[in-house]
Amino acid sequence: MNWRALLSLRRYGILGMNARNIGYISRYNERRLYPLVDNKLKTKLLAAEHAIPTPDLRLVVRYQHQIRNIEQLLAGLQEFAIKPAKGAGGKGILIISGRKGKDFVKPSGAVLSLTDLKRHLSNILAGLYSLGGSPDIAIIEDLIEADDRFDRYSYQGVPDIRIVVFKGYPIMAMLRLATRASDGKANLHQGAVGVGLDIATGRCLNAVQHSRRLRVHPDTGASLASIEIPDWESLLRLAAGCYEMTGLGYLGADIVLDKRRGPQLLELNARPGLAIQLASGVGLLPRLRHIEALQAPHPTPEARVRYAMEAFRGQATDIRIHAPAREEVAETLSA
Amino acid sequence: MNSRLTFHIAVMLIAAIGVATAWVRHTQTQIPLLPGAQQQVWLVESRVDFVADGGPVTVSLSIPKAPPGFRLLTEQTASPGYGFAVVEDRGARRGDWPIRSARGPQTLYYKAQLVPDPAPPPPAAAPEPPAAVVWEEPQATAARQLLERAAATSSTPQSLTRELIKLLTAVEPDQNTALLLSAHPPVLALDKLLRQAGVPTRMAMGLTLEDGRRNQRLVPMIEIFADGHWHLFDPRNGRQGVPDDLLLWHQGGRSLVDVTGGSRTQVRFSMLSQTVPLLELARTEAAEGALTLFDIHHLPVEEQNLFRILLLLPLASLVVVFARIVIGLPTAGTFMPVLIALAFLQTSLSLGLVSFLTIVSLGLLLRRYLSHLNLLLIARIAAIVVIVVFLIGVLSVLGYRLGFNTGMTVTFFPIIIIAWTIERMSILWEEEGPREVLVQGGGSLLVAIAAYLLMQWPVVAHLSFNFPELNLVVLALILLIGNYTGYRLLELYRFHTIMLEDR
Known part of the structure; x- marks a missing residue:
């Protein structure tokens, strides 16, 4: 580590953890608003009020005794996701993609017994996955059906799109693709692929896995450079609307594309991570400052999205990816 | 901007109060700034x-x-x-x-x-003028003549004393001197002569x-009073002043x-x-x-020892704050490293490390079995507490049998904290894999060792205990770091791929 590295970080406008915590999270996010996003159930109910689509809620498990007859409560549900309402970082989320007799099947093919499922639920209620270990509730909701266009890009799991929304403006976006290394989870530090998306177009700018650049998905071999998110503007509008919904100035919206229902809000985050900068290959700071310097903020999500699409058009890094060198083409072809 | 200025002034003030109080304590009570002086x-x-x-x-x-x-x-x-x-x-x-x-x-x-x-010495109060001296003849004449001779070659009481001693200790004393010394020991003769000359004296030993x-045995000396002070003379050689x-x-x-x-x-x-x-x-x-x-020294010794440790906590917290905010080291549980470091203080580093690692890894193994029992979280952690207590007991006995008396000191480990650590590590293992366990566990241990090394440094232990107000300086530093918005050291590495485009 040398001083040159420090200077380059500054030049690239990389937002560091300390600056994020002091300069943005504690300045723009009021503490009292946190429960709205830290509790997925509250987020869902609030989203319903603001006509923001989320996966349908099937069941809420609040008490230990409900777990005893969970079998009856789950009757008829083939595919579903169990989530701790206060879970953080995707912890404690269990996806069931089918049934096999009395057992449950995960997307990976692993089979869970009813006892396993009950234990998981009771862990959630006891607060194992919640922030600070406080007692929690479990929500059970419909599974997202991934858009077919993403099939080639994800190893199990549904790719989700993280959009950082600052004062209601979508300023940076990335697509998170599960890999074999990440065990089907869309968590960057577990080895998922992060694809930086151009705010203007929804096209791939850059892609990384474990901080390393890559051109193709490590498991499927699909070229990442050709990724383009359909229905991009309405997706951004959904994210921008979360500002009105929660009042949080600096938030991360996790959105998935459902095959039939279009963009769905999965969850919101009042402390969005910094990895999005790695995926995009650019720093957040210039964009944050750009928005902070705006004299008259736009009043509606539509106007803000249009402004952001114009202001944050992807640059530089995408050129090389869209015009791959010869050996990369060969690599892609052979894959 | 203004609030930042007041913040910095407040921080400076806190630090200044700490340093100033410590300095006053140092000058007033003579407590040394460094141990071992x-x-x-x-x-x-x-x-x-x-x-x-x-x-x-x-x-x-x-x-x-x-x-x-x-x-x-x-x-x-x-x-x-x-x-x-x-x-x-x-x-x-x-x-x-x-x-x-x-x-x-x-x-x-x-x-x-x-x-x-x-x-x-502080200035002394002037004594009463000496009372009249009575000599018997013929010593009276001899004394008068001796005084006249000495007075002729002197100007102050001090020089008079020196001259008199010279005369009295001469190798070949003249007649007057011999006459006086035949009736008085030299010191008494000198004392009497001086008092006759009006110089207040007192005998010293x-x-x-x-x-x-x-x-x-004590050596007789004589002190004369002049210029507001007592001056000491050695009647054997006329040397003035007090030798070291x-x-x-x-x-x-x-x-x-x-x-x-x-x-x-x-x-x-x-x-x-x-x-x-x-x-x-x-x-x-x-x-x-x-x-x-x-002053903490007024407490009973047992409480003093407790405070000795408590007063090290601020510094250990500062280490954690520094490691997390400035370096960016991941640790399992924010202040767990402090507690581990405290335990190390009691056990010594190598032994503490070995027992900590042994307890946590054995605990992790047993926790694996517990996870099959489908227990509620609180009950599971309570079960781990019991297991940890047993592990520590077994380790203590084992250490004792093997001849490590220090085996007993593993009991200083905060059992509840260890139980939580085991639980968290176990979950971390299941969810994020063993690598993350190693990273976070290693980070915690690294910070704990750094805090331990600092806390067992004699200078630090001495200062924190004898000058507790210096912890205000620590507080000021913590406040200052709490405002640090620059990059963490490890972020330079984390984001280094972005900068590769430069080349």
Whole structure:
């Protein structure tokens, strides 16, 4: 580590953890608003009020005794996701993609017994996955059906799109693709692929896995450079609307594309991570400052999205990816 | 911007208050700033031997009051059966030993610890002018002539004294001198001559300090008063002033020792040079004051030891704050490293590391089994607590059997914290894989070791305990780091791929 590295970080406008915590999270996010996003159930109910689509809620498990007859409560549900309402970082989320007799099947093919499922639920209620270990509730909701266009890009799991929304403006976006290394989870530090998306177009700018650049998905071999998110503007509008919904100035919206229902809000985050900068290959700071310097903020999500699409058009890094060198083409072809 | 300025001023103020209070404490109580500073101390013992007649006995010994060049630190007596009291008598201090009846040889001891102190003595009050001196003829004439000769070659009381001593100690004394010395010991003759010349005098007895000497006697000296101070002269050679190795035991007043009801009195001295830690010295001398009112040293020793550890906590927290905010090291549980470091303080580092790793890994293994039991979280952690208690018990016994007495000290590990650590690590293992367990566990241990190394550094332990106010400086630093918005050291690595485009 040398001083040159420090200077380059500054030049690239990389937002560091300390600056994020002091300069943005504690300045723009009021503490009292946190429960709205830290509790997925509250987020869902609030989203319903603001006509923001989320996966349908099937069941809420609040008490230990409900777990005893969970079998009856789950009757008829083939595919579903169990989530701790206060879970953080995707912890404690269990996806069931089918049934096999009395057992449950995960997307990976692993089979869970009813006892396993009950234990998981009771862990959630006891607060194992919640922030600070406080007692929690479990929500059970419909599974997202991934858009077919993403099939080639994800190893199990549904790719989700993280959009950082600052004062209601979508300023940076990335697509998170599960890999074999990440065990089907869309968590960057577990080895998922992060694809930086151009705010203007929804096209791939850059892609990384474990901080390393890559051109193709490590498991499927699909070229990442050709990724383009359909229905991009309405997706951004959904994210921008979360500002009105929660009042949080600096938030991360996790959105998935459902095959039939279009963009769905999965969850919101009042402390969005910094990895999005790695995926995009650019720093957040210039964009944050750009928005902070705006004299008259736009009043509606539509106007803000249009402004952001114009202001944050992807640059530089995408050129090389869209015009791959010869050996990369060969690599892609052979894959 | 303005609030930032006030913040920085407040931080500076907190730090300044801490440093200033520490400095005041240092100057007032003489507590050294560094541990291990030592000071030479003379232990002087005077022994009074006499034969008691069988009736009531009172022994009165002159004892040092404020000997120039020294500070009286402690004093004690050993005198079986005797009472003891210190009395002030005409500006001198005397130790009085009374007893109802005593017979045969008696021995009394008086011991004093004296610290060399170069501070000049305070100005003394002027004594009364000396009373008229009566000589018998023919000494009166001889004295007059001697004085005239000395006065002719001197201008001040000091030079007069020097001249007189020169005359009195001449190898071949003239007739007048010989006449005076035939009737008086030299010191008494000198004293009388000086008083005749109108110079206030007092007899002094000095002890030449030499390490390990025994059976020493006092040397008679004379002090004259001039210019608001007493000046010491050695009547043997006329040297003026108090040499460093001379302790003035007796300054004025009555005789060195008075024994009523006894005879054949002898006073002898023995001495020893000691080195005493300055800290102990300061504590012995500590006077009551605003600073000592809240002094931890006034607590019982057990509580003191507790505070010794508590006062190290701020620094350990600072290490954690630094490691997390400035370096960006991941740790499992924010302040767990502090608790581990505290445990290391009790166990020593290598042993602490081995037992910590053993307990946590054994705990992780057993936790794996527990996860099959489908227990509620709280019950599971409680079960782990019990397991940890057993593990620690087994380790202690094992360590003891193997001859490590220190095996017992594993009990200092915060059991509940370890239980939580095991639980969190186990979940981390299941969810994020063993790599993350190693990263976070390693980070915690690294921070714990850094905190431990700092806390067991004698200078730090000394400062935090003797100058608790210095923790305000630590607080100021924590506040300052809490405002740091720059990059964490590890972020330079995390984001380094972005910068590769440069090349």
